[in-house]
Amino acid sequence: MSQLTEQPAEGPVPTSADVARLAGVSRATVSYVLNNNTAVRISDPTRRRVREAATELGYVPHAAARSLRAGHSRMVLLPTAHLPSTPLHHRFLHGLESGLRRLDYTVVQYGSIGLDPDDAARAWAELRPVAVIAPGSVPLAPQGIAVLRRSGAKAVITLGPQPVPGAHALITDQREVGASAVRHLLERGRHRIGVVMPAEAGPALFAGPRLAGARRAAAAGRARVEELPLHYTEESAAALAARWSTLGLDAVFAYDDAYAMLLMRALQDAGIQVPEDTAVVGADDSMLGRLLRPRLSSVRMELATVQPLADLVDRLVRHPGTEPERHDLLRARTVHRESS
Amino acid sequence: MSQLTEQPAEGPVPTSADVARLAGVSRATVSYVLNNNTAVRISDPTRRRVREAATELGYVPHAAARSLRAGHSRMVLLPTAHLPSTPLHHRFLHGLESGLRRLDYTVVQYGSIGLDPDDAARAWAELRPVAVIAPGSVPLAPQGIAVLRRSGAKAVITLGPQPVPGAHALITDQREVGASAVRHLLERGRHRIGVVMPAEAGPALFAGPRLAGARRAAAAGRARVEELPLHYTEESAAALAARWSTLGLDAVFAYDDAYAMLLMRALQDAGIQVPEDTAVVGADDSMLGRLLRPRLSSVRMELATVQPLADLVDRLVRHPGTEPERHDLLRARTVHRESS
Numbered sequence: 001m002s003q004l005t006e007q008p009a010e011g012p013v014p015t016s017a018d019v020a021r022l023a024g025v026s027r028a029t030v031s032y033v034l035n036n037n038t039a040v041r042i043s044d045p046t047r048r049r050v051r052e053a054a055t056e057l058g059y060v061p062h063a064a065a066r067s068l069r070a071g072h073s074r075m076v077l078l079p080t081a082h083l084p085s086t087p088l089h090h091r092f093l094h095g096l097e098s099g100l101r102r103l104d105y106t107v108v109q110y111g112s113i114g115l116d117p118d119d120a121a122r123a124w125a126e127l128r129p130v131a132v133i134a135p136g137s138v139p140l141a142p143q144g145i146a147v148l149r150r151s152g153a154k155a156v157i158t159l160g161p162q163p164v165p166g167a168h169a170l171i172t173d174q175r176e177v178g179a180s181a182v183r184h185l186l187e188r189g190r191h192r193i194g195v196v197m198p199a200e201a202g203p204a205l206f207a208g209p210r211l212a213g214a215r216r217a218a219a220a221g222r223a224r225v226e227e228l229p230l231h232y233t234e235e236s237a238a239a240l241a242a243r244w245s246t247l248g249l250d251a252v253f254a255y256d257d258a259y260a261m262l263l264m265r266a267l268q269d270a271g272i273q274v275p276e277d278t279a280v281v282g283a284d285d286s287m288l289g290r291l292l293r294p295r296l297s298s299v300r301m302e303l304a305t306v307q308p309l310a311d312l313v314d315r316l317v318r319h320p321g322t323e324p325e326r327h328d329l330l331r332a333r334t335v336h337r338e339s340s
Numbered sequence: 341m342s343q344l345t346e347q348p349a350e351g352p353v354p355t356s357a358d359v360a361r362l363a364g365v366s367r368a369t370v371s372y373v374l375n376n377n378t379a380v381r382i383s384d385p386t387r388r389r390v391r392e393a394a395t396e397l398g399y400v401p402h403a404a405a406r407s408l409r410a411g412h413s414r415m416v417l418l419p420t421a422h423l424p425s426t427p428l429h430h431r432f433l434h435g436l437e438s439g440l441r442r443l444d445y446t447v448v449q450y451g452s453i454g455l456d457p458d459d460a461a462r463a464w465a466e467l468r469p470v471a472v473i474a475p476g477s478v479p480l481a482p483q484g485i486a487v488l489r490r491s492g493a494k495a496v497i498t499l500g501p502q503p504v505p506g507a508h509a510l511i512t513d514q515r516e517v518g519a520s521a522v523r524h525l526l527e528r529g530r531h532r533i534g535v536v537m538p539a540e541a542g543p544a545l546f547a548g549p550r551l552a553g554a555r556r557a558a559a560a561g562r563a564r565v566e567e568l569p570l571h572y573t574e575e576s577a578a579a580l581a582a583r584w585s586t587l588g589l590d591a592v593f594a595y596d597d598a599y600a601m602l603l604m605r606a607l608q609d610a611g612i613q614v615p616e617d618t619a620v621v622g623a624d625d626s627m628l629g630r631l632l633r634p635r636l637s638s639v640r641m642e643l644a645t646v647q648p649l650a651d652l653v654d655r656l657v658r659h660p661g662t663e664p665e666r667h668d669l670l671r672a673r674t675v676h677r678e679s680s
Contacts, residue, residue, distance in 0.1 A: 122400045151353060
């Protein structure tokens with residue numbers, strides 16, 4: 001066990017001045033060594049002496065103090081999802097985080113549930129990030145963007161279905177998800193298409209754009225689209241299934257695989273044959289959908305690879321005057337299985 | 341639209357000195373007003389003047405500078421999950437976050453995937469948090485805890501299945517999940533019990549303790565437990581189902597509802613009757629399990645309510661000398677449906 005653990009934890013917090021004193025060097029030298037600044041020539045023995053002194057004292061650099069001295073921060077604020085994250089979203093965020101870390105940024109996430117967008121922007125600004133990647137669930141207004149820019153953020157980037165004026169936009173265009181599902185159903189000969197609209201607040205963020213995409217694709221194919229509000233409960237699904245025959249639909253795009261599974265079970269329990277009477281398409285292409293009988297057709301989504309995105313964030317930080325850029329991240333295509 | 345958006349975003353970052361000058365007050369008064377310090381008497385017109393000046397300049401306080409001046413921070417670092425979060429975990433973290441925010445803490449999350457625990461501790465320490473709630477997936481060692489304490493963290497708290505010496509522990513004792521499932525199966529007259537062990541890295545963190553709990557409950561009931569490694573793929577499930585009859589099992593606890601659904605589908609496809617030949621129990625009590633036929637029995641987990649936990653964190657911060665405390669958060673009970 002290191003001697004660190006034998007030091008009293010309640011003593012004063014060691015500073016870079018303490019490290020400099022113990023190593024017999026200047027504070028500037030301590031800073032150069034511990035921040036891996038290679039622009040300054042420092043001998044290997046001196047570097048070693050500084051590192052040993054830091055270890056002995058249990059000193060780690062203070063990110064915020066360093067930012068204050070340097071006049072700029074290396075902190076990137078990432079959104080915290082409002083929802084339990086999907087595997088796709090989770091992989092994406094953690095990939096972006098790793099990519100930014102490789103570029104020597106400190107990435108922190110900040111939960112903003114229950115804050116209005118302007119309050120969220122102020123709370124984020126208090127942390128003085130050099131870049132903010134704001135989630136679509138916190139729709140920044142121009143005022144929030146201005147607060148962030150005034151607090152020193154070099155890049156304000158939104159991640160979501162819609163761009164926001166004055167910010168860079170990483171677009172996950174959910175319309176393509178609905179459009180892909182409907183185009184698939186048209187190819188399968190279906191023309192009276194229900195679109196499930198989740199009543200829950202989280203999914204509602206994506207449901208509107210997915211419906212818009214479904215409508216656009218349906219219009220192009222002279223098909224009819226009907227909105228089907230649905231709570232994520234067995235009762236709501238059973239109620240919808242009970243009036244299914246009155247709706248005159250031959251297909252349904254069910255928002256995602258979870259809602260599709262809920263509705264397909266209710267339809268089957270009500271004696272409606274899938275896909276003979278009604279074709280069903282989900283989205284997410286999850287393992288669970290493949291386990292259903294019939295196996296669920298589903299829209300597969302892919303997000304852009306992340307290292308280029310981390311490089312993009314870095315470029316926008318280094319060129320803060322760049323005109324707002326827009327990058328489309330989402331690709332969608334429907335995987336045909338047995339339910340459609 | 342506010343005049344904020346018409347100011348050049350590239351000007352110098354406004355400081356509290358600018359606000360003080362515009363409002364005609366001292367910097368200390370600006371600080372008292374904007375930090376809602378009620379210990380100091382300041383007239384309402386002065387408060388209003390300060391707020392208006394801050395709005396006009398687009399000034400927000402600098403959390404880190406305030407911490408540096410005050411000599412302590414109000415930042416609480418929360419874990420970022422390694423896995424797509426379950427709804428239970430998600431509700432818990434966001435509840436804790438809101439509770440801490442009500443107590444005027446700034447809560448940030450820090451992703452630590454791919455960092456070893458000592459590196460993670462140093463990265464966290466650079467942010468100078470007043471408290472850290474470290475995830476079980478980053479098993480802090482005493483050295484990491486010492487680094488955090490030396491950097492000024494008043495409370496180092498772990499959240500996971502196991503306590504770590506020297507830190508406060510919020511325990512989610514996964515053994516109880518396995519024990520509850522096996523006790524239920526014993527009550528249903530089953531005595532040869534398979535326990536699914538996910539091959540994936542994320543679930544493996546919980547699988548060991550769940551197995552240990554299953555073993556303990558089985559030993560008490562003179563039942564036999566057999567480990568069943570399983571990848572989250574249809575191929576792996578089909579291979580396990582193909583050799584099922586050679587295993588001599590009459591029940592299986594399948595780690596969680598997703599693995600249970602995967603295995604149950606493979607067993608049914610292989611002609612094994614559930615629950616007649618083999619009873620199946622999952623965990624998470626998810627909606628999806630209720631949609632299966634037969635409906636899936638499942639271990640329901642509940643976590644402690646969060647405002648008392650936020651108060652606990654606050655108490656540990658205010659009394660940093662407190663001996664390491666241990667609090668059990670997880671309750672588990674099995675909900676009986678048709679699959680067992």
